[in-house]
Amino acid sequence: MESIKNIISCSKERMKNKIVTFSKFGDTGNGGITRLALSKPDLQAREEFCKRMKTLGAKIVTDDMANMYATFEGSENLPHIAMGSHCDSVVKGGNYDGILGVMSAMEVAETIVREKIPHRHPITVMIWTNEEGARFDPAMMSSGVITGKFDKAKMLASKDTEGMTFGEALEVSGYKGDKKNRINAKDYKALLELHVEQGPVLDDAKINIGVVEGVVGMVNYEFEFTGQAGHAGTVPQKNRKDALLAASEAIQYLHKELDKLDSKLVYTTGRINCSPNVHTIIPGDVKFTLDARHQDPEVIKQVVYIIKNIPSELAKCKVEYRELWSRETVSFNKELVDLVEKNASLYGYSNMRMYSGPGHDAQYASDMLPVTMIFVPSIGGHSHCEIEKTSLDDCLKGANVLLQTVLDIDKK
Amino acid sequence: MESIKNIISCSKERMKNKIVTFSKFGDTGNGGITRLALSKPDLQAREEFCKRMKTLGAKIVTDDMANMYATFEGSENLPHIAMGSHCDSVVKGGNYDGILGVMSAMEVAETIVREKIPHRHPITVMIWTNEEGARFDPAMMSSGVITGKFDKAKMLASKDTEGMTFGEALEVSGYKGDKKNRINAKDYKALLELHVEQGPVLDDAKINIGVVEGVVGMVNYEFEFTGQAGHAGTVPQKNRKDALLAASEAIQYLHKELDKLDSKLVYTTGRINCSPNVHTIIPGDVKFTLDARHQDPEVIKQVVYIIKNIPSELAKCKVEYRELWSRETVSFNKELVDLVEKNASLYGYSNMRMYSGPGHDAQYASDMLPVTMIFVPSIGGHSHCEIEKTSLDDCLKGANVLLQTVLDIDKK
Numbered sequence: 021m022e023s024i025k026n027i028i029s030c031s032k033e034r035m036k037n038k039i040v041t042f043s044k045f046g047d048t049g050n051g052g053i054t055r056l057a058l059s060k061p062d063l064q065a066r067e068e069f070c071k072r073m074k075t076l077g078a079k080i081v082t083d084d085m086a087n088m089y090a091t092f093e094g095s096e097n098l099p100h101i102a103m104g105s106h107c108d109s110v111v112k113g114g115n116y117d118g119i120l121g122v123m124s125a126m127e128v129a130e131t132i133v134r135e136k137i138p139h140r141h142p143i144t145v146m147i148w149t150n151e152e153g154a155r156f157d158p159a160m161m162s163s164g165v166i167t168g169k170f171d172k173a174k175m176l177a178s179k180d181t182e183g184m185t186f187g188e189a190l191e192v193s194g195y196k197g198d199k200k201n202r203i204n205a206k207d208y209k210a211l212l213e214l215h216v217e218q219g220p221v222l223d224d225a226k227i228n229i230g231v232v233e234g235v236v237g238m239v240n241y242e243f244e245f246t247g248q249a250g251h252a253g254t255v256p257q258k259n260r261k262d263a264l265l266a267a268s269e270a271i272q273y274l275h276k277e278l279d280k281l282d283s284k285l286v287y288t289t290g291r292i293n294c295s296p297n298v299h300t301i302i303p304g305d306v307k308f309t310l311d312a313r314h315q316d317p318e319v320i321k322q323v324v325y326i327i328k329n330i331p332s333e334l335a336k337c338k339v340e341y342r343e344l345w346s347r348e349t350v351s352f353n354k355e356l357v358d359l360v361e362k363n364a365s366l367y368g369y370s371n372m373r374m375y376s377g378p379g380h381d382a383q384y385a386s387d388m389l390p391v392t393m394i395f396v397p398s399i400g401g402h403s404h405c406e407i408e409k410t411s412l413d414d415c416l417k418g419a420n421v422l423l424q425t426v427l428d429i430d431k432k
Numbered sequence: 433m434e435s436i437k438n439i440i441s442c443s444k445e446r447m448k449n450k451i452v453t454f455s456k457f458g459d460t461g462n463g464g465i466t467r468l469a470l471s472k473p474d475l476q477a478r479e480e481f482c483k484r485m486k487t488l489g490a491k492i493v494t495d496d497m498a499n500m501y502a503t504f505e506g507s508e509n510l511p512h513i514a515m516g517s518h519c520d521s522v523v524k525g526g527n528y529d530g531i532l533g534v535m536s537a538m539e540v541a542e543t544i545v546r547e548k549i550p551h552r553h554p555i556t557v558m559i560w561t562n563e564e565g566a567r568f569d570p571a572m573m574s575s576g577v578i579t580g581k582f583d584k585a586k587m588l589a590s591k592d593t594e595g596m597t598f599g600e601a602l603e604v605s606g607y608k609g610d611k612k613n614r615i616n617a618k619d620y621k622a623l624l625e626l627h628v629e630q631g632p633v634l635d636d637a638k639i640n641i642g643v644v645e646g647v648v649g650m651v652n653y654e655f656e657f658t659g660q661a662g663h664a665g666t667v668p669q670k671n672r673k674d675a676l677l678a679a680s681e682a683i684q685y686l687h688k689e690l691d692k693l694d695s696k697l698v699y700t701t702g703r704i705n706c707s708p709n710v711h712t713i714i715p716g717d718v719k720f721t722l723d724a725r726h727q728d729p730e731v732i733k734q735v736v737y738i739i740k741n742i743p744s745e746l747a748k749c750k751v752e753y754r755e756l757w758s759r760e761t762v763s764f765n766k767e768l769v770d771l772v773e774k775n776a777s778l779y780g781y782s783n784m785r786m787y788s789g790p791g792h793d794a795q796y797a798s799d800m801l802p803v804t805m806i807f808v809p810s811i812g813g814h815s816h817c818e819i820e821k822t823s824l825d826d827c828l829k830g831a832n833v834l835l836q837t838v839l840d841i842d843k844k
Contacts (some may be wrong), residue, residue, distance in 0.1 A: 292706045
């Protein structure tokens, strides 16, 4: 085993400087950021990215979805090794989700350049556009378009709350480039994405590095309860068809049944909409969503079985359900996963294999080339909120594992 | 007992004509209307009211809240007998709520004028401004201001969704008049309001006339459940504090406990708001309202006892509740209630005594002068919706009872 003393490391000071700098772009004043895709703060972050990468000698191109590629030439004519993530955030998000993957990739490149580490392959630092989907629905828009999951014309027509389309935002951003610059299977050898876990598992277990084996499969259903709206003061209780009562019974049913399944199953009834939602009117129609995720397709099948066995009537209301979408479990490239695990151990960092619950651009990209991810702990499991944080030490550890993995891939 | 043959009756044809005419103002094209307070359709309805009342010889004034008073002189210098209701509606409301009370009062006046029925007191047909509160919160705004329940300055500042204040809408309406014209205890002897029941009780029992004894007391509480938002894909189930799960448990608790109380109790959890309300995020905060109504204050006390005994924690979330408002049971003038009952029977109309669940301007006005109400059936109990309907026969029956009651009061 190589000794840790001889292994190159990224710079803690430079990492800190990147975190402090990028935290300014979209600063909410409460410790977090709002940096929606192609908004002014997003463009400021991209400009800073360009400035820093160009200073280090990178050549920068963008593709037709404004994904950015800052490339450092290799010594041979070989496909690129890419690493990166996104720099957009949700409204009142934190300073780590997405951008940490960009900053660690920048720091890895900076370490390679400053330490003059020889590499045969071109090394590319990437920014994905509109991963969050917080301004323009859906999430993971650009990787979805590149891998053919989303129709580009529909995506260009996706509107923000002001009525501006993604296509219009692209045009005025100054970052719209050529389709031929898209990451692809021929010109790229691998893609690595470092990301915060966004959950409490690593932090609870005091583990530094999550070796991500893939992204769990999921189903997303919408339930609808149809009753009869009526005036709160006039309709006798026995005559009512209260859709919110029905929905609350359904939530109880789902928890009771789903809690019997594997303990690694996560499921969420995150969105509820009640109509007409007036305090003096009996709810006539209520909808809520159910999101369920597990790495084992068998468990997801059991979830669907439970969904399909919900009573067709609750509280005298009609019960309906429909699948909004689903995804199969995505498994990352086994060789790359092994490399990440080896390198975490090489540095002496505690690590564990795990699946990602959230989706990431890496998951779509893994359809076309070898991909894996590296997770670092989210303190308290907080994410998509202003208190989201990863310790500087853990950020550095993640960057080091990323660096070593890039260098390993370069040798192959 | 007087014979029905000798009793004067309103005109079915004229009643029908009024219903058809007023249904045009704010017509949604789907059988209903949207006629928000002081909106263009509301002003059209007011103009039609003026035209018809002036043709019959009324003198029209408005007060500082744009309430309208069309007065037919009496033979003696006595206080007015008033009748009326409101002509605004909720969004996508029906053609009867409110406006039927105005149209029947118009028809009663028209019958008195055309049949040359002598009357000692001046007879006034009224329109209340902004009863629904659908454009400018709160409901029953004008009667609330006149009876000192609401602060006028605050009401003038109430904004619609476009940002226009009630005060601005008043100014441009052309119907803002003098404060001295307000209905008051000195110049008015009684106020009668005919209204649709807005519930299914009369229609279910096939009864023509509701003899309204008062308005039930009510409490309105808001419950809040504070958990911890988190990503749907990352937080293990056992670590979650899901505020929607807590809310659904609370809804079950309330139904279980409140269903043990008197069967005339009506209660509604009509509004629920979930934050952040995103399908991929565990609900961190959920609020819902509870509206409970009963004519017996003891039953309302039992409701409050149940509310206060809700567990302080459900599904590991903090449970809080707060009273948004309450009202005591309002009892209408006993003598007027008796007159309505006598007159319904006089015409041979089936009738029953009942309490109103919804609030009405009459309820606030009953603080200052003798007031009662007459209910007519809502087909299917539907109200505040486009299919709201009362049969023409029932509309006429209500108008006849109103007419006879006005004439009875005039004799006293």
